[in-house]
Amino acid sequence: MKKPLLLTLAATLAVTLLGSTAHAATGTGTGVLGDTKSINTTLKSGTYYLEDQTKYMYTQKGSSINTYNYRNGISAQYFWTDADNVWNTTTQRAAVDAHYYTGLVYDYLYNKLGRNSYDGNGAPMNVGVHYSTNYNNIFWNGSQLICGDGDGVTFRPLCGALDIVAHEWFHAVIDYTAGFVYNGQSGALSESWADAFGATLDNNDWLIGEDVYTPATAGDAVRSMSNPNAYGDPDHMDEYVTTTADNGGVHTNSGIPNKAFYNFATSIGSRDIAMKIWYIALRDYMTSTATFHDARLATLAACAQLYGSSSTYYTRLAEAWTAVGVL
Amino acid sequence: MNKKMIATLVLSSLVASAFAVNAGAAPDKQVLKDENGQVHTVVGQLGKVSGATAEERALNALDKAKGEFGFDKAAGTFKVKKSHKDENGTTHTKLDQVINGIPVFAQQMIVHETEGTVEGITSGYQALTANTDKARLNDKKAIQAALASTNTASDAAFTQAPAAELLYFPQGDQAILSYKVSFAADGETPVRYDVFVNAVDGTILNTINKVEHTAAVGTGVGVDGVTKTGLNTNLKSGTYYLEDVSKPMTGMIRTRDLRNSTFGFFIYNMTDADNHWDASTQRAGVDAHYYAGMVYDWYKNNVNRNSINDAGMSLESRVRYGSKYNNAFWDGSQMTYGDGDGVNFRAFSGALDVVAHELTHGVTEYTSGLVYQNQSGALNESWSDALGATIDSNDWLMGEDICLPGGTYTAFRSMQDPTLYGDPAHMNDYINTTDDNGGVHSNSGIPNKAFYNFATAIGSRNNAAKVWYTASRDYMTSSTNFSGARAATLQAASALYGSGSSTYTALQNAWSAVGVY
Known part of the structure; x- marks a missing residue:
């Protein structure tokens, strides 16, 4: 309970003392991988x-993308500040990427999917980085994104990967749409839809997390959508894993719908169109307890809605699911 | 198995025309069921419904399909959660199932209609019988139970304070009156839980943590000084x-x-x-x-x-x-x-073979349960050696990796030539003794040699071990003796590869060669 109070106080102070003098600015920052990027600051x-403050949600209702610093603690969050708007210190790298990639996520949701922030109604998008020490994880906690630094062996700071940041934000979108129960097949759909979004934004390969996973080993990743088997995940219903671990294998069985997304996107030659269908299916045609079979029906319904049931897309989509044994 | 197959085949033939809303004349009403016979989708020409609000239209639409889904009246069974009109003018109205006015967890309907023309219903509905409509726990007690069950302190660093929502939790065809207690907390192991607490007796019905486990992969130096990755x-x-x-x-x-x-x-x-x-x-x-x-x-x-x-x-x-x-x-x-x-x-x-050997004793205990004495005991040992040599497959010795140079031993046993270590390799040399539980570590040489004969004849330790495992699981009892083991492995080989297979013949020869018939 300490943390929100701290933030509110600080925010109130900022508004009271400085509010009218705030200006949107464009800085440059160095990311986790040492690359330079342009970032929106205030x-x-x-x-x-x-x-x-540059997104539509700011003009609509004053919502920003805010990146905070846990300073390797697990409770209090602090503002990131910089004197010259050149964000180039080592400790700033995770923040630069978290901030920049969250901006890309907002833009994709708004421009490509017509969704104003994760809730569809301009909710501010907050990220806290440097969570705990050596923390090999990143997650959506129901109100913000929390990102660990990784231990340097298994992971670099996890927000250094666009696909991972996009994946986590999409869990928030799912919460506000189908609201999948995070268990069994609906849980695996939650993971898979988040992976699909990750691979749509970070579209230079079909791997998830390759930019930050095992820095000492080139070319490996957490999961592959084109070949889930490469990481021990099933890519066909024949290989469905029945387990009680990991909420019923939500990170394992996601391989099956992941492969369906890959099949579909590659057969029509567009991740964007595939994602649009996946999103409409999520928003309009699936309930919290959807199964893989329901997901097939829902994506087909969304495809019919968007492109018609006699479109090539529709046929390709049916084939994509059939190929992974979801009939 | 077959039944399920037929059901899915039927489904796939229906799917092609499902939701064909933009394709000219809509087909007649179609009802799609899952393999359990549960209706999950109704599509096609459901007709026109009236109503000033999306909620009225949705409830009227649901009433048109109430026979298929098996409820009496939509009003009172469903309550609108949210509704929105998409880019094509289709309104999607999501409704929660309710019993006694209380929502059922994760059971929803979505009605798809355009200006009152119903195009389909997506269903997560199932008919449920409520256990009660009276909670005996208050929300405070439910929160206490949820925190206790997840080892969460009441003063944890909550990022989402614990809140309890009264609902029905589906369990089979029952709806159990429960509290869904949701909270998220920072900490060394951050959590985000939904805990379902029975509102009558306070028991925990289900727990979902949405923050995944933090598995890590390290490196380690083993007993032989060699570094292993992927620990x-x-x-x-x-x-x-x-x-x-x-x-x-x-x-x-x-x-x-x-x-x-x-x-x-x-x-x-x-x-x-x-x-x-x-x-x-x-x-x-x-x-x-x-x-x-x-x-x-x-x-x-x-x-x-x-x-x-x-x-x-x-x-x-x-x-x-x-x-x-x-x-x-x-x-x-x-x-x-x-x-x-x-x-x-x-x-x-x-030694990998030693570890595999010991673990396989555990597997044997849970399968055939071979008594650790005399012939069944020797089989117990032999089965462990066989799996040891399958998983640590670069030789036929047991324990060679932990025998120090300059010491007395080079290994404990050899499956290829049990006599090297004083163990029999044929029934003619069977040792009758009361030591070592009736010579379980010596007479194991006989079935060990049979395994060696078999695996080398078929050229696959893995396939041989599959036969051995299947025999222990399906065809051996706690008191199986050597001759019974021959019969059991042959039955397993027959089940896996057929009794006319060369594998089967090789196995017969393998046992005969050690004098076990």
Whole structure:
């Protein structure tokens, strides 16, 4: 309970003392992989903050993308500030990527899917980085994204991967749409839909997490959508894993719908169109307890809605699911 | 199996025309069912409904399909959750199932209609009977129960304060009046839980943690000084533990340290700060852990057995048992390894075949349950050796990796030539003794040699081991003797490869060659 109070107090102070003098600014930052990128920041009283006020949700209702710093703790979060708007210190790298990639997620949701932030109604998008020490995870906690630094062996800071950041934000979208129960097949659909979104934004391969996973080993990843078997995950209903671990294998059996997405997107030659169908299916045609079979029906329904049931897309989609044994 | 197949085939033929809303004339009403006969979707021409609001239209639409879904009246059975009109003008109205005005967890309907023309209904509905409509617990008690069951302190760093929502939780065809207690908390292990607490008796019906486990992968130096990569560990509070949570088990693979005591009460977790397990006191633990994972994988990948009990039980190992202890054993619930005397033997977990051997004793206990005495006892030993030589497949020796150069031994046993170590390789040499439970470690040479004969004849230790495992699981009793083992393995080979197969013939020859008929 300490943390929200701290933030509220600080935010109130900021608004009271500096509010009217805030200006949107464009800085440059160095990411986890050492690359340079342009980031949207806010200038208040001569100091730059990792607050992005450039999105539609800001004009609509004053919502920003805010990136905070756990400073390797697990409770209090602090503002990121910089004097010259060149975010190039080592500790800033995770924040730069978390901020930049969250911006890309907002843009994709808004421009390509017509969704205003994860809730569809302009909710601010907050991220906390440097969570705990050596923490090999990143997750949506129901109200914000929380990102660990990784231990340097298994992971680099996890927000250094666009597909992972996109994946986690999409869990928030799922919460506000189909609201999949995170268990069994509906849980695996939750994971798979999040992977599909990740691979649509980070579209240079079909791997998930390759940019931050095992820095000492090139070319490996957490999962593959084109070949789930490469990481021990099933890619066909014949290989469905029945287990009680991992909420019923939600990170394992996701391989099956993942492969269906891969099949579909590659057969029509567009991840964007495939994602649009996946999103409409999620929003309009699936309930919390949807099974793989329901997902097939729902994506076909969304495809019919968007492109017609006599379209090539519709046929390709049916084939994509059939190929993984979801009939 | 077949039934399900037919059901899915029927489904697939319907799917082609499902939701064909943009394709000219809509088809007649179609009802899609899952393999249990549960209706999950109704599509096609459901007709026109009236109503000023989306809710009225949705309820009217549901009434049109109430026969298919099996409810009496939509009003009172469903309550609108949300509704929106999509880019094509189709309104999608999502409704929660309610009983006695209380929502049912995760049971929803979605009605799809355009200006009152109903195009389909997506259903998560099932008919449920409520156990009661009276909660006997208040929400405060429910929250206490949920926090206690998840070991969460009431003053934890909540990012989402615990809140309880009264609802029905579906369990079979029953709807159990429950509280869904939701909370998220920061901490060394962050959590985000939905805990379902029975509103009558306070029992926990279900727990879902939406923050995944933090499995880690480290490196470790084994007993022989060689570094192993891919050591599965668990990161908790910034410290790594020798706990492998990466397997699809209900439990985990865990390795702990007795620190040279024989008294199991004092057992210590093995931990490491940087996930590089390179201290000399960690070596026995690294190998016990790593090899247990390999044995787990062999059983899972080759014969689809999930751990010793085939229900995902934890594989527990204890290392550094006693002082200079020259043995390893399975005690009915865990593996224990001594350090060896340092003259003849290294730490016993340093040999993959020894680890596979001990774990297979566990598997045998849960399958045939061979009595550890006389011929059934020798079979118990032999089955463990066979799996040891299958998983550690570069020779036919047992324990060679932990025999120190310059010591008295080069290995414990040979499956290829049991006589090298004084064990019989033929029934003619069978040893009648009361020592060693009736010579279980010597007469095992006879079935060991049969396994060797068989595996080399068919050119596959893996296939031979599949036959051995299947025989133990399906065709052997606790008192099976050598001749019974021959019959059991032949039955297993027949089941797997057919009795007319060359595998079957090779197996007959393998047993005959050691004088077992």
